[in-house]
Amino acid sequence: MNGKTSIRSSSIATRSGNRCTPLAALKSKITKKRRNVDTGSSVAVKVEEEEASVSQPRSSAAPLSTGGRPTLHPQAIVQPKTETDTLPLASNSRRRRQLKVEYDRDEDVKTERWEPPDWRKQLGYIREMRSSRDAPVDNMGAEKCYDTEAPAHVRRFQVLVSLMLSSQTKDQVTAAAMQKLRAHGCTVENILSTDDETLGKLIYPVGFWRTKVKYLKQTSAMLQQEFGGDIPDSVEGLVRLSGVGPKMAHLAMDIAWDQVSGIGVDTHVHRISNRLGWLRKSTKNPEETRKALEEWLPRELWSEINWLLVGFGQQVCLPVSPLCSVCLNQHSCPSAHRASPAKKPKAGSPRSPDPSSSFKGKIETESAVKDEKSKEESLPTPISPKIQRRKLKSKVDR
Structure with a gap:
């Protein structure tokens, strides 16, 4: 009995199937397993810490652990963005500005102001022809009709x-x-x-x-x-x-x-502007002419152009039969030397001929011509002196 008891106290046997393992061998296996688990977990933790250190930059003030492995500071300082981070935005904004400049240039081309050819030369000639200022508008226009006192x-x-x-x-x-x-x-x-x-x-x-x-x-x-x-x-x-x-x-x-405030356009300004080709398209009334002139004529000429063209229309560029032969613009005016259509007088006016009277006159002239012809035929034909002498000799011989 004492021998059996000492054997149990010195070693504890475990049953694994029909096989028994001593206590020392069991302890060695347990310690090996624990070491394997510790090394695996430490490797996993090290890998996770390295991945975290790569994804988040370590602060310069963050301390290192005693084992040489980096430790994450709970309040890591985020570094500011560098200039390289904003380069794509700068290139995009530069690209947008270039597109805007090109668009503005296209707009400038589209809104280019139209001007008639040789209009400055024609205006200078009109000033020269109006230098005497002796047209009716110069002496009796609206500027001369009010009481100065x-x-x-x-x-x-x-x-x-x-x-x-x-x-x-x-x-x-x-x-x-x-x-x-x-x-x-x-x-x-x-x-x-x-x-x-x-x-x-x-x-x-x-x-x-x-x-x-x-x-x-x-x-x-x-x-x-x-x-x-x-x-x-x-x-x-x-x-x-x-x-x-x-x-x-x-x-x-x-x-x-x-x-x-604008150009005063009357019948003279309307007529002359169309004759000179100062309008991109021909206009039908003075108001259309005013709008067309104001689109291209410099504003400093708006006040002068009215009395210039009005006097020019009263003396040279007349409504009917303009004096193109004395006009200095006869070589550049597209309407020069073209006879203006004369207005036909209305029926019944003193200038209009009476159709019945003209018809009667025509009949009378035709009848008079016939009478004269008949009278000429009825007159005897003149006889030459030689023939008359022969007739007389023949009579004497008989």
Whole structure:
């Protein structure tokens, strides 16, 4: 019994099938397994730490472990982006700016301003032909029809009235009507207090004088109610007045207010601009001509171009039968030496011939010609002296 007990106390046997393992051998196996597990886990941890150190840069202040393996600082400092990181953005932005510059250049090419050929040379010749300033517009235009000694608002009103009367009227007739109005008293108050019949006698014989009497009354009433007796200082306000169009508004702004708001285009400016080829496309009315001229003509010439072309149209470039032979632009004007179509007189006017009378005259002339021929045939044919002598000898012989 004592021998069996000592054997059990010195060694503990385990059963693995039919095989028994001593206690020392079991301990050695357990320690080997633990070492293998420790080495595997340490290798795995080392690999994970190295991957973390590669993905996140280690801070310069981060301490190293005693084993030589790097340890991650819990508050790692993130390094700022370098210039190489922003290079792609800079190249993209540079590429966008280049595209924008090219687009702007294309826009400049598309919006290139059109100018008629030789227009500066033609304008210089017109200035030379207008140097004497002896056209009707120079002496009797709207700039010459107001009272220079009147108050400023009265002068501006007289300029507007002269422009309203000048529509479809020669400057000589407009100047005579303005002289009578000024003698009567050309103010807003006097126009309103004058009856229509008297006002009509004062402005007669301007074109459409009856209609202009109504326009003068309506305009004067609006000026007194809305503008305190003065004329508006804008094109929008002027065109609201009765009988005032864009041409009058721009001329009134230039003469009365000394402000260039646009080109005053009348029938002379409209006609000459189309004849000279100063328009990209031919226009049908003065308002279309004004817009076409303002697209290319320099603004500093807008005030001068009206009186230049108006006087030129009154003296040289006439509506019918223009004097192209004395015009300095006859070699560059596309319409030079072309006969203007003459207006045919209306039927029944003193200038128009009577068709019945012309027909009767034609018949009478034809009958007269026939009578003369018959008379000539009825006359005896003249006999020569030799034949007469022969006839006499024959008679004597008998």
